[in-house]
Amino acid sequence: MAQRLPVYQAIAARVTAWHNCQKPEANESQRxxxxxxxxxxxxxxxxxxxxxxxxxxxxxxxxxQSSRERLVFKSALHKMDENGxxxxxxxxxxxxxxxxxxxxxxxxxGIQGRDKFNHLDxxxxxxxxxxxxxxxx
Numbered sequence: 001m002a003q004r005l006p007v008y009q010a011i012a013a014r015v016t017a018w019h020n021c022q023k024p025e026a027n028e029s030q031r032x033x034x035x036x037x038x039x040x041x042x043x044x045x046x047x048x049x050x051x052x053x054x055x056x057x058x059x060x061x062x063x064x065q066s067s068r069e070r071l072v073f074k075s076a077l078h079k080m081d082e083n084g085x086x087x088x089x090x091x092x093x094x095x096x097x098x099x100x101x102x103x104x105x106x107x108x109x110g111i112q113g114r115d116k117f118n119h120l121d122x123x124x125x126x127x128x129x130x131x132x133x134x135x136x137x
Contacts, residue, residue, distance in 0.1 A: 045061050
């Protein structure tokens, strides 16, 4: 029977396993699982993290900055001007950390000024909902 976990926990488990497979003390059998852990987490990310509706390049895991206590994602928002035309890209990262009160906390980097006022609530809602979705894994 499949285990049901929120997306953030499913990805964190695979990121942790990926890092463990790369430790110097890992044996050859453990190291052979490295690509599978990465592929599995990338698939979860591709299938469940925000993509479309302005987040037109999807969301990717930043592997080297992610750990069992922090997930880092990179993404971009295809901005629109007041006339409804595309007006460039807003590149940003999202850092997910544990919270005793809320389960997870999200921190966005790369969004400032007018962009923060216009887009942060939308992005926070999209990422929070995606990360908390419970999936079979």
